Amino acid sequence: MTQAQSTDTLRQEIRHWLADNVPSGWREAMTNVEQEAFAQAQRDWFRKLVDAGYATPHWPEGWHGGGRSLAEQKVIFEEVARADAPRLIMFFVSLYHAACTLFECGTQEQQDKYLPGIIEGQVWCQGFSEPNAGSDLASLKTRAERKGDRYVINGQKVWSTMAQYADRCLLLVRTDKSGPPQAGQTYLLLDMKAKGITVRPIHQITGDDEFSEVFFDDVEVPVEDRVGEEGNGWAVAQATLASERGLTLVELGQRMRYSLPMITAAMREAGREDDASLRHELGKLSARVDATCALADRYLMRRISGEEQVGDASIVKLYFAETLREFTRLGKRVAGLSGQYDRGFMRGATQETGNWMVDFMNSYNWSIAGGSNEIQRNIIAERMLGMPREPKTWKLEG
Amino acid sequence: MSSEINELRDSARQVMDGSGLAAAENESWALLGELGWLMVSVPEEAGGLGMGLEAACALQIEMGRGLATAPYLSALMSIEAVSASGAASELLENLMAGADYVAASLADNAVQCSASGDGVTLSATLCAVPSADKASHILVSSDEVLALVPADSVTLTATATWDTTRRLFEVELEGVDVPASGVLARGADAEAIAAKLAVLRDFSLAADAAGGAAALLDVTVEYLQTRRQFGRPLALFQALKHRCADLKAQVVAAEALLLDNLGRLGGGNDALLAQAARELACTVYTGVGEESLQLHGGIGMTSEHVCHLFLKRAMLDEHLGAPVDSYPQALAAALLEASA
Numbered sequence: 015m016t017q018a019q020s021t022d023t024l025r026q027e028i029r030h031w032l033a034d035n036v037p038s039g040w041r042e043a044m045t046n047v048e049q050e051a052f053a054q055a056q057r058d059w060f061r062k063l064v065d066a067g068y069a070t071p072h073w074p075e076g077w078h079g080g081g082r083s084l085a086e087q088k089v090i091f092e093e094v095a096r097a098d099a100p101r102l103i104m105f106f107v108s109l110y111h112a113a114c115t116l117f118e119c120g121t122q123e124q125q126d127k128y129l130p131g132i133i134e135g136q137v138w139c140q141g142f143s144e145p146n147a148g149s150d151l152a153s154l155k156t157r158a159e160r161k162g163d164r165y166v167i168n169g170q171k172v173w174s175t176m177a178q179y180a181d182r183c184l185l186l187v188r189t190d191k192s193g194p195p196q197a198g199q200t201y202l203l204l205d206m207k208a209k210g211i212t213v214r215p216i217h218q219i220t221g222d223d224e225f226s227e228v229f230f231d232d233v234e235v236p237v238e239d240r241v242g243e244e245g246n247g248w249a250v251a252q253a254t255l256a257s258e259r260g261l262t263l264v265e266l267g268q269r270m271r272y273s274l275p276m277i278t279a280a281m282r283e284a285g286r287e288d289d290a291s292l293r294h295e296l297g298k299l300s301a302r303v304d305a306t307c308a309l310a311d312r313y314l315m316r317r318i319s320g321e322e323q324v325g326d327a328s329i330v331k332l333y334f335a336e337t338l339r340e341f342t343r344l345g346k347r348v349a350g351l352s353g354q355y356d357r358g359f360m361r362g363a364t365q366e367t368g369n370w371m372v373d374f375m376n377s378y379n380w381s382i383a384g385g386s387n388e389i390q391r392n393i394i395a396e397r398m399l400g401m402p403r404e405p406k407t408w409k410l411e412g
Numbered sequence: 413m414s415s416e417i418n419e420l421r422d423s424a425r426q427v428m429d430g431s432g433l434a435a436a437e438n439e440s441w442a443l444l445g446e447l448g449w450l451m452v453s454v455p456e457e458a459g460g461l462g463m464g465l466e467a468a469c470a471l472q473i474e475m476g477r478g479l480a481t482a483p484y485l486s487a488l489m490s491i492e493a494v495s496a497s498g499a500a501s502e503l504l505e506n507l508m509a510g511a512d513y514v515a516a517s518l519a520d521n522a523v524q525c526s527a528s529g530d531g532v533t534l535s536a537t538l539c540a541v542p543s544a545d546k547a548s549h550i551l552v553s554s555d556e557v558l559a560l561v562p563a564d565s566v567t568l569t570a571t572a573t574w575d576t577t578r579r580l581f582e583v584e585l586e587g588v589d590v591p592a593s594g595v596l597a598r599g600a601d602a603e604a605i606a607a608k609l610a611v612l613r614d615f616s617l618a619a620d621a622a623g624g625a626a627a628l629l630d631v632t633v634e635y636l637q638t639r640r641q642f643g644r645p646l647a648l649f650q651a652l653k654h655r656c657a658d659l660k661a662q663v664v665a666a667e668a669l670l671l672d673n674l675g676r677l678g679g680g681n682d683a684l685l686a687q688a689a690r691e692l693a694c695t696v697y698t699g700v701g702e703e704s705l706q707l708h709g710g711i712g713m714t715s716e717h718v719c720h721l722f723l724k725r726a727m728l729d730e731h732l733g734a735p736v737d738s739y740p741q742a743l744a745a746a747l748l749e750a751s752a
């Protein structure tokens with residue numbers, strides 16, 4: 015079989031499977047429900063996808079569902095978007111960030127210890143950001159002190175998605191303050207049930223509470239749960255951040271394209287389908303949405319062929335975030351006053367629920383998290399266009 | 413893009429670099445014939461290179477970068493019309509070699525056509541016909557008729573635009589009798605060819621815009637790197653860096669959509685693919701044009717600087733093809749229809 019044939023076969027397979035298995039009416043079922051109902055629905059959907067072998071295509075050969083090429087992984091993401099299946103939000107960190115970090119940087123013992131648990135449905139969260147270390151992640155301060163065969167952790171993390179449900183945490187801590195900020199960091203696998211951890215969900219502007227603050231008070235982590243060497247945490251964290259390799263944006267681009275009819279539906283509902291100015295905006299948006307998909311697609315192709323260049327990923331993310339903002343803004347405009355009525359929100363969906371104010375607010379996830387738009391612009395300007403970097407030091411004048 | 417087309421594009425870049433920005437029209441026209449660029453998308457059976465519209469667009473991206481003056485798009489449209497209608501192969505050969513030039517309008521025009529004997533009588537005012545004074549014939553295309561009209565039977569008026577890299581004419585046909593030999597197609601055949609020509613035109617405008625926008629952004633970033641104020645290069649100011657980064661993302665996105673949509677041709681929605689590519693690329697080009705002028709400061713307002721050449725070409729590109737606002741309207745109409 016050629017590669018194209020094998021991805022076509024996979025496409026047909028998963029398309030059928032999704033048609034039979036996507037929980038019907040999941041959007042309604044996830045609207046205005048308590049978080050526990052959402053968590054349970056996530057667990058059920060996770061189980062189905064894992065059992066069918068579609069949740070772990072990026073894992074190496076030999077692991078359940080693993081050994082799929084990047085081209086095949088892309089097919090799976092595309093079809094999931096096409097079928098409007100729920101996203102596995104609660105398990106994204108475990109399946110991608112945790113697993114890829116373990117495969118790339120973990121020891122055999124660590125892999126054997128943690129990967130089976132991930133397949134069984136353990137939830138992981140990512141504890142990188144801190145109150146004073148956001149875009150400037152390298153300046154993080156949460157301390158880990160070595161005491162015999164343990165590290166003792168004190169400090170605070172913030173914005174940790176799904177931490178309130180997590181069994182484990184990918185934790186980036188400081189073990190040495192003396193060198194430059196990137197040095198002296200260490201990467202740990204933390205048991206969220208350990209003594210001394212307090213998790214406080216953060217109430218978001220949408221009413222949801224997807225992320226939490228996490229406080230550490232003399233929390234102990236065994237040394238064998240360190241990934242990489244002490245002081246080498248920054249490099250390991252880069253592996254974590256690179257783990258989904260552009261697939262998410264392929265999926266999200268497609269989801270946005272498939273959601274354009276929500277805007278036309280809203281136009282009809284408002285009796286404004288013939289409004290030339292809305293049509294103008296819609297036409298412009300649709301070209302941008304198509305371009306987002308084309309960008310994400312071509313980016314992944316370049317990754318597959320090994321031609322990726324510095325900054326490519328930043329362009330895709332920035333363009334997606336801006337287009338998504340426009341998408342939700344137009345929906346909000348079409349909905350008019352009725353779009354301002356608070357009808358609650360849907361859990362676990364992306365930014366295309368048709369509840370336009372919520373969608374609009376959620377679009378900020380993509381312009382802030384994972385390297386904000388401004389940080390992406392810095393990368394594009396400095397590393398692609400070759401414009402000079404900011405001076406490193408800064409002094410208050412006078 | 414296939415490696416063949418990438419190679420073509422690389423060599424086009426070299427040629428364009430060699431002849432400099434907005435090289436003289438006569439010289440660049442001769443080059444087009446010599447290099448075989450006029451025959452890239454003509455099928456092999458008809459004596460062309462059979463590389464498709466993708467190849468023609470690859471070349472036009474580079475010509476957009478170099479502000480090419482030769483009437484390449486107009487020539488391609490006539491060649492496409494002649495080749496699609498299966499007309500005399502000698503004419504096609506001459507056109508592909510650049511020995512003959514038939515000028516085509518880059519705008520949408522109303523054409524009045526009535527039968528007269530075996531032939532037709534045509535009346536029309538064709539706008540935006542590039543280098544019409546160099547043409548042996550004018551191509552007249554509508555949903556009813558496709559015809560070649562001898563240049564000496566029409567009235568040409570030069571319509572100078574702000575864009576000095578191209579010379580446009582208005583062509584007036586007042587009841588011109590065209591014998592059957594000059595009628596390339598009628599009825600549904602003519603309509604189908606007109607649709608193909610619109611696809612070629614819209615994709616080509618997108619390519620010109622994508623190339624021009626990329627080149628102008630390069631010029632602008634380079635300027636910001638060399639110009640110093642407040643004791644440092646302007647390129648150090650984040651306010652300016654971020655504007656350049658946004659433009660870069662838009663330029664890359666416009667090219668991605670152009671190439672992606674070219675790759676999807678033949679699926680029954682060619683017109684929409686072309687319209688989307690053209691809409692985005694022309695919007696991006698004018699955007700880069702506006703920002704670049706601002707980022708250059710006073711020097712950008714001087715006629716010696718190249719900035720304005722790109723800006724004016726971008727502004728003209730936006731108004732070639734169908735009316736500028738009709739593109740988003742067409743895209744929206746298609747979405748509304750699909751979801752009806």
Ligand SMILES: Cc1cc2nc3c(=O)[nH]c(=O)nc-3n(C[C@H](O)[C@H](O)[C@H](O)COP(=O)(O)OP(=O)(O)OC[C@H]3O[C@@H](n4cnc5c(N)ncnc54)[C@H](O)[C@@H]3O)c2cc1C
Pocket residue numbers: 139140141142143145147148149150172173174175225378379382383384385386387388389392
């Ligand atoms: C929905 C969501 C989920 C998240 N999930 C997680 C998670 O699971 N785990 C985790 O560790 N973190 C998570 N984060 C945190 C995220 O990584 C940070 O919010 C992000 O890095 C930005 O940091 P900050 O919020 O401190 O903003 P700041 O860094 O304080 O930025 C504030 C503003 O200043 C701008 N800015 C900052 N630096 C520069 C600069 N050099 N040049 C120009 N402008 C600049 C920013 O772009 C922004 O507009 C999440 C965030 C969100 C919104």
